[in-house]
Amino acid sequence: MQTLDAKNAQIPILGLGTWELRGRDCARVVEQAVRLGYRHFDTAQLYGNERDVGDGIRASGISRSDVFVVTKVAPDNLAPGLLIRSVKESVGKLRLGEIDLLLLHWPNKGIPLADTIAALVEAKRDGLVRNIGVSNYTVALIEEACRLAEDRLVCNQFEYHPYLDQSKVLAACRARGMAAVAYSPIARGSAKSDSVLARIGKPYGKTPAQVSLRWVIQQGVGAIPRTSRVERLAENIDVFDFSLTDEEMTEIAGLAHPGGRIVDWAWSPKWD
Template sequence: MQVVKAKGFDIPIVGLGTWMLRGRDCARLTEQAIRLGYRHIDTAQMYGNEHDVGDGVRASGKRAEVMVTTKIQPSLLSARDVDRSVKESLAHLRLDHIDLLLIHWPNPRVPLAETLGAMAKLKQEGLVRALGVSNFTVALLDEANKVSPEPLVCNQIEMHPFLDQSKVIAACRRHGMAVVAYSPIARGGAPEDAVLGRIGKAHGKSAAQVSLRFLVQQGIVVIPRTSKVERLEENIALFDFALTEAEMAEIAGLGRRGDRIVDWTWSPKWD
């Protein structure tokens, strides 16, 4: 599996997103993904499935090879809550460490320095290998990198061909951070797009694979979610073709639509 390197930390470029997956299905898909070659599994406290993800990781027999990410929910970003909730996450996962720990959503009521200080302490104790953020804007990235006692290796953001995230990507690269794309096939929007379908046909690939390849080819990590085992193989089969410069430019033009899918009342003011 190819990796994206950020501040000495390796992030496998294709991972499995587990939002909305639960119970035995979640554990089974996680285990099967790892057996197929996935080395990056993404979960979160808000998903309520850390226990199931942990079951799948352990059942694969390849824990040492797999990067497990979890994310702290925005209501638990005080120093005391960070310490308690992350230790609870470890208990749910039944793992001895978390590979990558992220702030899931910024919370303006809690100082970033407090949250990142508490996360850094967990890293220094050996409970976490690397730290990052999610859903951070340019201004928040600047602040976070200024106050964090430990390096921040990534920003996980909504990213797909229909949303222009060039400002945030530029900020991540300026800070030496990887970009991790959630909803990279636009939650089913990519397979329905005529441009992606036409380009996929030229390569013998699906429109979803073209959407993923468009991101991977830019060095962006993707974590597509699926509830179907057969889709696991499709979502990882991205390295036997390449998009041309003209195709990349045409797909990039779709971003002018600005189709943001994830936008909650607690979202920051987007760039």
């Protein structure tokens, strides 16, 4: 599969999101995803499923070096001692050895970023994780974090789909040589009933969800759609055999609107 090459990391451009997948169902979906060609798996301490994701990967029989596993440090674990301890716990739950990419899940204004970044760099230096990055970082936070980490951050993961303009954050990632990875890339499923995406997909024999995913990856941005349904696993990875025209890419970008953001919490940073 095509990869996003950022510094020393090679991140498969399409991955499986696993939020809300739990227990044996989660392991079964992950195992099936490996069989269908998924090579990038996204979990988090907050999802409570790191053990299940690891179980699914091991059950598939794939060689460890052929999959790229991402987990995220919970915002409550960003104080340096807690960060290292929580990452050791994540490694213990996943049971896959070194984590391929560790992200700070959300910024936390209550803890100095310099302290958190120092601990993140330490997790890499100590061999707990191969690569480090951030999630839900704005342009200003990207700049600050990159400076503190002396440009060792390889990725920012953030909400991105046709209904949300993220051109500023995308530009900041590119300027810093960081991979951009889109979460909620089919807008939590709402792309499936979009008439514009349906019309554009029809001549290609593709569903609106596939058009949404293609639009993301065709910009050189990663996408981590989640599904609990095996038939949709196959649908969501079947996006590499067609290309959207420049006009179609522009028309889809035009679906963005000010209320398009889905994921917004009390602790969210001030978005760009």
